[in-house]
Amino acid sequence: MAGQSDSHLLSFSAPEVEFLAEDELVEIIPNLRMDALNMICGDFGPFFPQIATKVPLWLAVALKKRGKCSFRPPEWMSVERLTQVLEAERESPREFQPLPFHYVEISKLLIDNGHEDIPDIYMVRSLIEDIRDVRFHKVETGLETISGRTHAVKLKNLSAMEVNIVRPFMVRALQAFYKLDSPEMIQQPEATVNRRPRVIDRGPRVSLQIRPFSLYYVSMLLSDYCHFNFISI
Amino acid sequence: MDSITPSGGRRSEDSATRGEVTDVDLLKRAWCNEKAAPEILHFEAALVQRAKEQIQLLEETVEEFTADRSDDLLVSLYQMDLDRSLFLLRSYLRIRIQKIEKYMLHISKTSLWDRLSEQEQRFAKKCIDIMEKHLEQSVLSRLPYGYQSMLKQSISSEEDDMVPEPQLDTFVFCKTKNDVGAFQLDDTGEEIVDLVADDLYVLRYNSIKGLVEAGRVDLV
Structure with a gap:
């Protein structure tokens, strides 16, 4: 009940995650001469035609839209590298391959805006989609192993968008398990009846007598059922 | 600039x-x-x-x-x-x-x-x-004596039990900036996690509160 009330505060929207990704640096090849830009988010340039330089993704997209530059896709966005990553993702069912934290957003923005700059664009796009699918499937199977004994989860190399998608479910699942597993819940029911539950956000204050009993049994069942933990720890 | x-x-x-x-x-x-x-x-x-x-x-x-x-x-x-x-x-x-x-x-x-x-x-x-003022005018003033507080369920409550509080034992996603080393998640010392630099973890906010405030981990 309380987890729900917090959810709108605690979550990022997809555009917000994209906003964060737009500050990642990418390489562009300008086709104009322009002095250095001294911006709040840093200094970039000067720009010379045909000489590659690094700028934040949003600036790259803005220049590209005006026809002032072409992208130089990052190394990890080549067919060769992505094929390797995909294979490795398929081979190791419990690990995620290292990719940039914002790989989903960066690749999407580059592909949407720079058709002609990315070699084998259709191949690259479908490889990235496959990688996303494989990785997300792993996240989903990983979720099954969360149990009452999961006090911490390590998600090495999980990317920002993947975090954002799985966050609401994962946080509430862990929270529910944590609550059920806490000693307050598992202690003898008679003692629990007298305890007033901590009031969070005007939650329902009914059925105080029944809840401790049922939760007690549920938590027993669950901790018997799943006793292996998610990805190391 | x-x-x-x-x-x-x-x-x-x-x-x-x-x-x-x-x-x-x-x-x-x-x-x-x-x-x-x-x-x-x-x-x-x-x-x-x-x-x-x-x-x-x-x-x-x-x-x-x-x-x-x-x-x-x-x-x-x-x-x-x-x-x-x-x-x-x-x-x-x-x-x-x-x-x-x-x-x-x-x-x-x-x-x-x-x-x-x-x-x-x-x-x-x-x-x-x-x-x-709003609660007073719309509801509280019409309730029987003993139930008129904005902070308490009734006059018999010892503490303020109607104040919404942030839930600190919720789980958060966080990224470590540099090695924190073996980190104790609870007071009893049963749960210890080795926090390695630049890794992503889901941990209870309560236990890493200090690290967030000291700027050693970033929430994501």
């Missing part, structure tokens, strides 16, 4: 190791942390002040450029930079206001009060006054 050296005490050390860190980066961190943390964090007064000054400076520059009829491209690029910084600043302030509105009574009664800026404290005070 000069290059910016962040003067925020504890943050300056990691800016040195990571090379160039602009105020936008710092503001972004503050925004993410604030957004992901269940309770309100310390107001980044110096950082907000610096961001405001830079935004104002850039606004003036953009105006000058527009008046000069200089390159449209340049103006539009600077304008985008300005819009992004403004969005970040507004969003940071807004998320704090949302938290204040939600937990104003709790904040006003605890040491969290000191984490607010002066303006936020004024806002919170007014907000509480208005809420009190």
Whole structure:
């Protein structure tokens, strides 16, 4: 009940995650001469035609839209590298391959805006989609192993968008398990009846007598059922 | 514009190791942390002040450029930079206001009060006054004696049990900046996690609160 009330505060929207990704640096090849830009988010340039330089993704997209530059896709966005990553993702069912934290957003923005700059664009796009699918499937199977004994989860190399998608479910699942597993819940029911539950956000204050009993049994069942933990720890 | 050296005490050390860190980066961190943390964090007064000054400076520059009829491209690029910084600043302030509105009574009664800026404290005070008046007029005055408090369920409650509090034992996603080493998650010492640099973890906010405040982990 309380987890729900917090959810709108605690979550990022997809555009917000994209906003964060737009500050990642990418390489562009300008086709104009322009002095250095001294911006709040840093200094970039000067720009010379045909000489590659690094700028934040949003600036790259803005220049590209005006026809002032072409992208130089990052190394990890080549067919060769992505094929390797995909294979490795398929081979190791419990690990995620290292990719940039914002790989989903960066690749999407580059592909949407720079058709002609990315070699084998259709191949690259479908490889990235496959990688996303494989990785997300792993996240989903990983979720099954969360149990009452999961006090911490390590998600090495999980990317920002993947975090954002799985966050609401994962946080509430862990929270529910944590609550059920806490000693307050598992202690003898008679003692629990007298305890007033901590009031969070005007939650329902009914059925105080029944809840401790049922939760007690549920938590027993669950901790018997799943006793292996998610990805190391 | 000069290059910016962040003067925020504890943050300056990691800016040195990571090379160039602009105020936008710092503001972004503050925004993410604030957004992901269940309770309100310390107001980044110096950082907000610096961001405001830079935004104002850039606004003036953009105006000058527009008046000069200089390159449209340049103006539009600077304008985008300005819009992004403004969005970040507004969003940071807004998320704090949302938290204040939600937990104003709790904040006003605890040491969290000191984490607010002066303006936020004024806002919170007014907000509480208005809420009190509203509840009083619409509901509380019509309830029987003993049930008229905004803070307590009934007069027999020993403590204020109707004040919404942030839930600190919720789980958060966090990224470590550098090695923290073996870290104890609870008081009993049963749960120990080895926090390695630049890894992603899902941990209970309560247990890593100190690390967040010290700037050793970032919430994502």
